[in-house]
Amino acid sequence: MNLRSKLLAVAILTGVVIYGPSFEVQSHLSLFGDDSELILSEKKLSLNASSLTSLKAETGAGKLEIQGIEGLNEIELVASIYAYDDSKVELSLDSHSQRAELIAKIQHSGMSNESPYIDLVLNVPAMMMLDIKDGSGSIKINGVMADIELVDGSGSIQIEGGKKLAITDGSGSITIKDTTGPLALTDGSGSINLENIGGNVAIDDGSGSINVKQVQGLVVINDGSGSINVTHAQGLTVKNAGSGSVNYSDISGSVNL
Structure with a gap:
């Protein structure tokens, strides 16, 4: 059965480090099965971008979608984290000078059938420059004019x-x-x-x-x-x-x- 089509139940995700000016747990879900199943946790982060000109992102495995929006004055992030109980997840969105910095990575050393990953959906100001280093997974960028x-x-x-x-x-x-x-x-x-x-x-x-x-x-x-x-x-x-x-x-x- 496809991983994304399995039934989900509430569980607790451990080993997660999350930083950002605004953070919300949207959902906290686990897959039925044994302890080796991937756990899904959805997170939201946002950052005021009124004084920012660029975004530097370091992302690992997972999909990355970026939408540039005219008139938007913040960066909006929705992260869908597929990880194991013992995975080390780093998710942060901060600013340094005029640059926003995003990190989304997972480390997992145990044996497993599927590798953990993070799917990211980002809304950014249309004129924000992008500097992205990505590991694996599809990338879609639309509406960015920089x-x-x-x-x-x-x-x-x-x-x-x-x-x-x-x-x-x-x-x-x-x-x-x-x-x-x-x-x-x-x-x-x-x-x-x-x-x-x-x-x-x-x-x-x-x-x-x-x-x-x-x-x-x-x-x-x-x-x-x-x-x-x-x-x-x-x-x-x-x-x-x-x-x-x-x-x-x-x-x-x-x-x-």
Whole structure:
């Protein structure tokens, strides 16, 4: 049976360290079964962001969803923690100078069928810059109109919006669209889909297909393997195509293959 579809009952989660100006226990739930079952605990944190310009986040395993909202003057976090009784959970949201700092990590040394993780949902001011270091799990970022720097271990990445983007990813599919600035992307493996990028695009890719559309700048690609498709850009340079076809159309400037 799927973990998320199991019946839940009230229990106590131990070994949790939580910091933040505002904290609320929304629910405190455990899965039926023996002591080796993951326990679900949902937490809320918030932080006044009226004087903050950026968010630095260090997150481990789990989903990460960030929504930029115009006019919002605080950071709102909902964390769904899936952990064991003896797991060490660190969840904090603080500010230092003009920067917010988020930490969401779990340590577990025991034997278990499933690894613990934290799913995070964040609402942030639309103009807040993001600096994120993530372990594993899917990432979705929407509505942010500032610079985004992301280092990710594994898991799919979906970004809609952003200004200047710098992305480093180990593995997993990547979809980015509707940026207002340039994009620098380093990827180990997984498909790459880019659309409506408002500046130059630089891609260094290990393996996986690359599809690029509607770029208001130059496109430079260094690729190990996988097909390359580029449509509508001001120029195209493919330094290394590796194995795989190269297709392009509607390039207004020079093409170098």
